[in-house]
Structure formats: structure tokens, C-alpha cells
Amino acid sequence: MSKAPVRVAVTGAAGQIGYSLLFRIASGEMLGKDQPVILQLLDLPQAQKAVKGVMMELDDCAFPLLAGMVATDDPNVAFKDADYCLLVGARPRGPGMERADLLTANGAIFTVQGKAIAENASENVKVLVVGNPCNTNAYIARAAAIKVGRTNPANYHGMLRLDHNRALTQLAQKSGRSVSSLKKMVVWGNHSPSMYADYRFCTSNGDSIKDLINDHAWNNDVFLPTVGKRGAAIIEARGLSSAASAANAAIDHMRDWALGSDDWVTMGVPSDGSYGIPEGVVFGFPCECKNGEFKIIQGLEIDEYSKGKIANTLKELEEERAAVADMLK
Ligand code: NAD
Ligand code: LMR
Numbered sequence: 649m650s651k652a653p654v655r656v657a658v659t660g661a662a663g664q665i666g667y668s669l670l671f672r673i674a675s676g677e678m679l680g681k682d683q684p685v686i687l688q689l690l691d692l693p694q695a696q697k698a699v700k701g702v703m704m705e706l707d708d709c710a711f712p713l714l715a716g717m718v719a720t721d722d723p724n725v726a727f728k729d730a731d732y733c734l735l736v737g738a739r740p741r742g743p744g745m746e747r748a749d750l751l752t753a754n755g756a757i758f759t760v761q762g763k764a765i766a767e768n769a770s771e772n773v774k775v776l777v778v779g780n781p782c783n784t785n786a787y788i789a790r791a792a793a794i795k796v797g798r799t800n801p802a803n804y805h806g807m808l809r810l811d812h813n814r815a816l817t818q819l820a821q822k823s824g825r826s827v828s829s830l831k832k833m834v835v836w837g838n839h840s841p842s843m844y845a846d847y848r849f850c851t852s853n854g855d856s857i858k859d860l861i862n863d864h865a866w867n868n869d870v871f872l873p874t875v876g877k878r879g880a881a882i883i884e885a886r887g888l889s890s891a892a893s894a895a896n897a898a899i900d901h902m903r904d905w906a907l908g909s910d911d912w913v914t915m916g917v918p919s920d921g922s923y924g925i926p927e928g929v930v931f932g933f934p935c936e937c938k939n940g941e942f943k944i945i946q947g948l949e950i951d952e953y954s955k956g957k958i959a960n961t962l963k964e965l966e967e968e969r970a971a972v973a974d975m976l977k
Contacts, residue, residue: 650682650684651682652684653683653684653685653715653716654679654685654731654732655688655728655729655731655732656673656679656686656687656688656730656731656732656734657688657689657690657727657730657733657734657769658670658673658688658689658690658734659690659691659723659726659733659736659737659761660690660691660735660737661690661691661702661719662691662695662696662699662702663691663695663737664891665736665778665891665894665895666702666736666737667702668891668892668894668896669734669736669898669899670687670706671706671709672895672899673687673899674687674706674709674711674713674714675713676711676713677899677903678732678899678903678906679732679902679906679907681713683713684713685713685714685715686716686717687706687714687718688717688718688720688725688726688730689702689717689718689719689720690723690726691719691721691737692737693721695721696721699719700719703717703719723760723761723764723765724764726764727764727767727768727773728769729768729769729770730765730770731769731770731773732773732774732775732776732906733769733775733776734776734778734902735758735761735775735776735777735779735785735786735789736778736779736898737757737779738754738757738779739753739754740889741879741889743884743887746840750781751781751784751968751972752971754780754781754785755784755785755788755972755975758777758779758785758786758789758792759792759975760792761789762788762789762790762791762792763792763795765789765793766792766794766795766799767796769799771798772799772803774803774805774902774905774906774940775789775803775804776806776898776901776902777804777805777806777807778894778898780839781838781839781968782806782807782839782916783806783808783838783839783916783930783931783932784930784965784968784969784972786806786916786918786930787804787918787928787929787930787968788972790804790928791928801918802918802920804918804930805915805916805917805918805930806839806916806932807894807897807898807901807916808835808843808915808932809897809900809913809915810839810879810890810897811835811839811876811878811914811932812834812835812913813893813896813897813900814845814875814878815833815835815845815847815871816830816833818871818875819850819857819861822861822866823852823857823860823861825852825853825855825857825860829852829853830850830852831850831851831852831911831912832849832850832851832911832912832934833845833846833847833849833912834846834849834914834932834933834934834945834948835875835914835932836933836957837931837957837962838932838961838965838968839916839932840876840961840964841876841880842961842963843875843932843961844872844954844957844958844960844961845871845875845876846954847861847871848951848954849912872957900913905940906940907937908938908939909936912934912935913934913935914932914933914934915932915933915935916930916931916933917935917942917944918931922944922946923948923958925962926962929962929965929969930965931965932961934948
């Protein structure tokens with residue numbers, strides 16, 4: 649018997665990430681090749697014509713799993729009964745801007761959307777914030793949702809998966825091992841240059857990647873800056889921020905959360921106090937996913953170098969949290 653459709657809300661549907669994301673969701677790459685979906689597309693009033701164009705193209709793909717579509721500029725309509733919300737719509741960073749510059753511009757969007765999700769979505773809704781600064785935007789949406797109640801505060805995530813995937817490819821290229829052989833990668837903290845991509849636990853066919861590479865200077869001076877500043881490098885090269893790779897990471901995050909993963913995955917999740925990160929801060933942690941639930945991997949040893957890196961990215965997130973405190977009163 650075929651499954652009942654689930655509702656997937658996507659904001660910023662007319663944008664460049666939306667254009668890479670929606671077709672893959674509709675083809676079953678996110679929730680499985682047996683799961684029909686209804687797409688609920690939110691964008692600004694001036695973007696509605698472009699959303700309609702994207703919907704025409706979705707129609708023209710004749711996706712067997714696409715069970716319906718809604719286009720709207722009203723968050724209450726977009727999030728109605730949604731099972732999954734991908735919050736992509738925001739102002740992207742241009743050349744010379746840091747993600748933190750977007751804090752106030754985008755913060756207002758996420759208070760409105762967090763409230764609308766909590767009031768309208770399914771109680772078990774899974775929310776992924778892609779729009780930058782994504783950790784703090786997820787923190788804002790979660791805070792607004794908590795005021796309403798109803799939804800699960802643990803289910804408001806920020807996207808660190810792009811950093812995780814970027815790190816995997818850098819490690820594969822350095823070690824000569826395939827990306828698919830790499831396990832147990834983790835990126836701690838903020839989706840910003842302060843993130844700490846940590847391959848101390850990473851293995852390839854049972855071999856330690858740290859031992860294979862055995863080059864602390866490369867880690868500190870090449871690997872971490874390359875992964876941390878990759879977004880800026882792409883903006884510099886393309887004149888636009890990353891889109892297809894960001895959409896791919898969003899698919900990976902939601903797919904693993906919904907369907908489970910056989911490896912550690914980095915997720916930006918509200919801290920439960922693990923590893924000394926204050927409760928509620930949306931922080932990149934190593935997670936495992938099973939039966940539609942995620943769990944932070946516990947008990948990893950944090951050496952002195954890593955402690956410094958984690959403290960540094962936490963400090964930045966705490967500053968961002970302080971900067972938006974007034975919005976959340
Ligand atoms: P884009 O400008 O191409 O599209 C953004 C879309 O969002 C536009 O259609 C715009 O009309 C819409 N929008 C703006 N405000 C909205 C609102 N309040 N409600 C609904 N829609 C709204 O941008 P993009 O390239 O698709 O990027 C979107 C966001 O994703 C940016 O914030 C970007 O920085 C971020 N991003 C995050 C990651 C990550 O790894 N977390 C990676 C890449 C990009
Ligand atoms: C990225 O990492 O590519 C995105 O966050 C876009 C950006 O502004 O860097």
C-alpha cells in the first residue's frame with residue numbers, strides 16, 4: 649500500500665538554493681523513493697511569480713511522488729500541518745560581508761517563522777534552518793516556538809552538514825582515500841569560519857585518518873581555514889553564494905534525520921549541555937540518527953587544542969545570542 653503524503657515546507661522557494669532543492673525533494677531523494685510529498689512553498693510577495701515558474705517546472709517533471717503544491721507569501725499557510733520545514737529564505741551574504749552582518753537583517757524573519765511553525769505545523773515537525781547565520785537563526789526560531797509550545801524544541805536545527813561534507817572531501821584528497829570510506833567526522837560549533845572541523849576520530853577502512861595524514865601544521869594552517877572559509881571562496885569565485893552544495897547538504901541532513909544514518913553526522917542542534925555547551929545554543933555536534941530521532945554522541949575526549957577551538961566558536965555564538973537578545977523579549 650502506498651504511504652500517505654507528508655508535507656514539506658520550503659521558504660525562499662524562488663531563490664537559488666530553492667531551485668536546487670525542490671526537484672530533489674520531489675524526486676524522493678530526501679525522504680525516500682516510496683514517500684509522496686506535498687510541497688508548501690513560501691516566498692515574499694514580489695517573488696510569487698517566480699515561485700509559480702518553479703512550480704510549472706516541477707509539474708513538467710511529472711514526479712510520481714509529488715502529490716501537491718502550494719505557493720504562498722503567508723507563513724501560516726506555508727507551515728500548516730508541515731512535517732518538515734526547510735527555512736532557506738533569507739538575505740544571502742555578498743562579497744566582503746561576514747555571515748554575522750546578516751544577524752539583524754534576518755533575525756526578524758525567524759521570530760515570525762518560529763511562531764508560525766509552532767502554531768501551525770505538525771507537533772512532531774522537524775525544522776532545518778539554512779538561511780544565515782543559520783545557528784542563531786535556528787536559535788531565534790526555536791525561542792519564538794517555545795513561547796507558543798506544542799512543537800519539540802529539540803527539533804529546531806541549523807545546518808552544519810555543508811561544512812561536514814566540505815571537510816570530508818578535503819580529507820579524502822589529502823589522504824588519498826575515497827570520501828565513501830571516511831567515517832566519524834565531526835564539525836563543532838558555528839557555521840562560520842570559527843567552526844572546528846575535527847578529524848581526530850575519523851577513520852578510513854579502520855585506519856586513523858589523523859595518523860595517515862600526521863601533519864598538525866596542515867590541519868591548523870591549511871585544512872581548518874580551507875573548510876572555514878569555503879563559503880567566502882565560493883562567493884569570490886561565483887559572485888554568488890553556494891547553492892547546489894548547500895541544497896545537497898540540506899537533503900543529507902533531513903534524509904539522515906528522517907531515515908537514519910549508519911555513520912556519525914554533524915548536525916547543528918540545540919545543546920542539552922553536552923560537552924559543556926550551554927543549553928539551547930544551536931551548536932554543531934556529532935550525532936547519530938535512528939527511527940526519526942537524533943542523539944548527540946557522548947563521551948568523546950576533548951584535548952587541549954580542541955578545547956581552545958570549541959571555546960572560540962562557542963564565544964562567537966554567545967556573542968550572536970547576546971546581539972539578538974532584545975528581539976526575543
Ligand atoms: P537567494 O537570494 O537566491 O534566495 C533567497 C530567497 O529567499 C529569495 O527568493 C527571497 O525572496 C526569499 N526570502 C527572503 N526573505 C524571505 C522571507 N521572509 N520569507 C520567505 N522567503 C524569503 O539566496 P540563496 O542563495 O538561496 O540563499 C538563501 C540563504 O541560505 C542565505 O541566507 C544564504 O546565506 C544561506 N546559505 C546557507 C548555507 C549553509 O550552509 N547554512 C549555505 C549556503 C547558503
Ligand atoms: C556557505 O558556507 O557557502 C554559505 O554559508 C554561504 C556563505 O555566506 O558563506
